[in-house]
Amino acid sequence: MLGFILRRLLATIPVLLIVAVLVFLMLRLTPGDPAAILAGDAASSEQIAEIRASLGLDRPLPVQFAIWIGNLARGELGQSYFYKMQVTQLIGQRLEPTMALATLTIFFAVVVSIPLGVLAAWRFGGWFDRALMGFSVLGFSVPVFVLAYILIWIVSLQLGWFPVQGYRRLADGFFPFLHHLILPALTLSVIYIALIARVTRASVLEALGEDYVRTARAKGLPEIRVLVRHALANAAVPIATVIGIGIAILIGGVVVTESVYAIPGLGRLTVDAVLARDFPTIQGVILFFSFIYVLVNLVIDLSYVFLDPRIRY
């Protein structure tokens, strides 16, 4: 097991290196000049050229790449062209909102979707099953921003239960933190509830047709025990996989929700950096995302050992 973990961790190095090269090249090949953006509207071509030189963007690409990789090897992601702050510091500032949003979203999604999926499988073909399938199609189809505006209008503007925007850090108190986070997390969780409920239903349905479930029922076990201990436990691997992928996607993919609810998270940072051609920040954030993806995949793989005793590394 330990050897497996070490091998997987070592495998992240070439993955990150490939990502680094690709990101660096793609950014340099896409149109857009950070110097012109930094200089502002009334700047002259000479001023832009000065800024370009001060950022080192006038140097040959291999030199720029060597400098960046050298810094990376020392654990430095570089300094943002715009904010004059270390990229690690920027990521640090934005990590909490995104992680908080992702965690609460997944919490809502898991708590709601797994029981729904199990119930739908248990009542396969019935009205509840059909209603859940209908809901899941709706959940996939409604764009997040539409759902967000609808929820804001009802829950915030009409009922006044939650703020329409903003984020409070955990350090500002747990209640303000939760108060600001519930609505965005609910909005974002709908699509994951739909996804996980469908996967849970399908997996549990498959398990319910297995001999060991028939045997359990024949032994006279209560239905709840059959569903949870026998069917759900054996259906856990695909469900865990979907949840894990969901977490990974959430961390980098919450930009719409962050925009609508004005949450200063990593998604918003990435979009801002892309629009501003803030190369060090884009490179740093994408590397960070890649690392998170690799790490989440590793955790998912390790979870299989606990979920399915037949799996060994």
Next chain:
Amino acid sequence: MHRRILAAFTLGLMVCSATAQDKVLRVVPHSNLSILDPIWTTQFMARNHGYMIYDTLFGTDEKNKVQPQMVEKWTVSPDQRLWTFTLRPGLEFHDGKPVTGEDVTASIERWGKRDAMGQKLMTFVERMDAPAPNTFRMFLREPCGIMLEALGKPSSNVPFIMPKRIAETPADKQIEEHIGSGPYVFKRDEFKPGDKAVYVKNAKYTPRKEAASGTAGGKQVFVDRVEWNLALRDAQAQVNALAKGEVDVLERPAFESYEQLRKADGVVLVNKDPLGFQYMGRFNHLHPPFNNAKVRQAAIAAMQQEPFLRAQVGVKEFYKTCASMYTCGTPYGTSKGSDIQSKSNMKKAQALLKASGYDGTPVVILKPTDLAAIQKLPDVAAQLLRQAGFKVDLQAMDWNTVVSRRSKKEPPAQGGWNIFLTAWLAPDVWSPLTNAALGAAGEKSWFGWPSDAEIEKLRDQFARETDDGKKKALAEAIQVRAFEIGTHAPLGEYVNPLATRKNVTGWVIGTGDVYWNVKKN
């Protein structure tokens, strides 16, 4: 039971969130604040940040007159070559050190290397000194007609006064410390890029006695803290937040939001900047077809202002046509020479284009898709130019690609361009020297790079002239020539009133987004 628990929980949450609302002005600025050096960049957000924490030698009042601000008095020698300025007493930087003449000269020197008008002013300046702590002098090579206009210019780059040690930062490098002597102190430790910027009242600031007006007069501070919400950028979310009272001010709401804002309880619209903005279409003079003045004239004739304003602004009361390249309603605003546009129509444009020898070269128009304030202008330009007989290649991209692309001097086929459209704040275009589009020094000029010796000669004369009447005549002559050679097409003017909660009052009329004199009741 469950309902009671839920009610108590919700009440608890509401109480917690309500405690943070005392005398804090919560502002949604028009954009993100990324660069904190208002001399290094011309970005408006950096300028607004500058107005919060720095003070200026002179300001421009709501009637566009330059008034002393940090300066108490000044004298000009009979030969008009020596200007002596005395600072008013009690000026102090946020670090407790007094503002001295040396701080001022260092600040002017750095600004004079970056700002176009500052560069012009510095061509007159032989040297500067500070003979006493509260005095500085400027020795000129020859009389100069733009001294006060330059030192009191209200928009980017504004000559903000910084401590000497900070102002000595090379002009091509950004400053690292953010200490001024202005009405607010920047909370560097609370600055979270893309999230919020915080300013607290500078208790030691001594405002002038006069009433606040534009960027001049007494900068009284009536709130303890101003918070710029940099994360709230979705237009609908901004409206929702203001309607619910979660923020106090939307600096520049989207035009589409005004109808909803008018209906929102507790919200008022304030047109604090009646001069507003001017739209502009800029031609690239380096490459065909716009390297031909007759083709540029045909394009100007086709680009009638009303369709641009109707499509982009839409709200009739917020826009007006303006036959001037200078802001209408300001001293140099004039319709002289504008007949090519103001008295033209599509038939005339078609005839002009036919006579110009236009060979069908496609016109590359840069269209930003992510900047709501100008994103419809290129579509209108494309349609009007097509109607006039141009072949048009409308290329969509994000605004920052436009910004990068427009600085390229290569031909359009190699990543260059023919036309881009933009908007300027009134003071940026209200005089021949602040209006970057009127510079015609070829490749040293602003993007588009027009080259015309006559305009440059007239602009030089304007800078030297000290008589207001003669300056006005020169400004007119510059505009006449600019329409003749087709430097650019002015596309009308608009205002963008701010939206605020009713309990926020005291907005200063004039150019710029400033937060002194504002009261939150």
